[in-house]
Amino acid sequence: DTGVSQDPRHKITKRGQNVTFRCDPISEHNRLYWYRQTLGQGPEFLTYFQNEAQLEKSRLLSDRFSAERPKGSFSTLEIQRTEQGDSAMYLCASSLADRGDEKLFFGSGTQLSVL
């Protein structure tokens, strides 16, 4: 069990550029979540997958954001035409959802800075 890994750890980009983040969940976990966290705040839900199906997207997620989880394994989160307001920590978490009491295992996050 190597835990949830996220890549890259830090990303600096210029406004208007596209960025893509990757998350590798714990291998036997069937659910994968993306959260966004700004300084001094708790994580805000963005979207989640059960296996390869994307089951929910937050209303916070504009059309510039897209997430995929091909084959129910790793996931990518892409932000197109980045804006300064996208600067945040993007957290990925995975879980094994079976009979309730679902606990999330988080990666260390990708810190995005949009200049």
Added chain:
Amino acid sequence: SQQGEEDPQALSIQEGENATMNCSYKTSINNLQWYRQNSGRGLVHLILIRSNEREKHSGRLRVTLDTSKKSSSLLITASRAADTASYFCATADYKLSFGAGTTVTVRA
């Protein structure tokens, strides 16, 4: 919007003292969870309490849940410098929603 709200926002204590933080939430829940986050890192699950439970212990952690008041508390006993972190409550209906957290500083 976030489901839970922690109180206080920040807490500073001496090593060896106890730290107590509270969480209030708005809607019905299946369970309530507490997570810890060290600076610049991901969150780590600490403890889960189900909606039909009133109190739970794990090592130096004690969690209470009052569903009639829609509130929970987390007590850390005999605090250590390593307990310095932000603590978040998270409420679960079908996904976890987090509060803004309590930042705890334990002074040596």
